[in-house]
Amino acid sequence: MLALLLGACGHAVAQADDARRLSQEAWAAQQRGDAALAAREYRELLKLHPDMTAARAHLGGVLVSLGRFDEAIAQYRAALAQSPGNRDLRLDLARAY
Secondary structure, three states: OHHHHHHHHHHHHHHHHHHHHHHHHHHHHHHOOOHHHHHHHHHHHHHHOOOOHHHHHHHHHHHHHOOOHHHHHHHHHHHHHHOOOOHHHHHHHHHHO
16 A cells, blocks of 8 residues: 555656656747747646646747647637636737637
């Protein structure tokens, strides 16, 4: 039982490390203008943490820069569902339209 618990804890720590790494890599790619890589990294991050509103918002911005407006709109809508009333997200959504 203890081995199972320790294994689960180790998996959770590894997942947190992966999320941190993906977040940092996505942000760095976005900052240097590599939107395609940033989009891939944000998508991977959202597979681990679909409730991460900031990652959805950043993915939306990256998708806009790639001209993928329908996908960006979907991400902004999902982010707004997680954070209703967020004015910045509403403005980003309006810009994507």
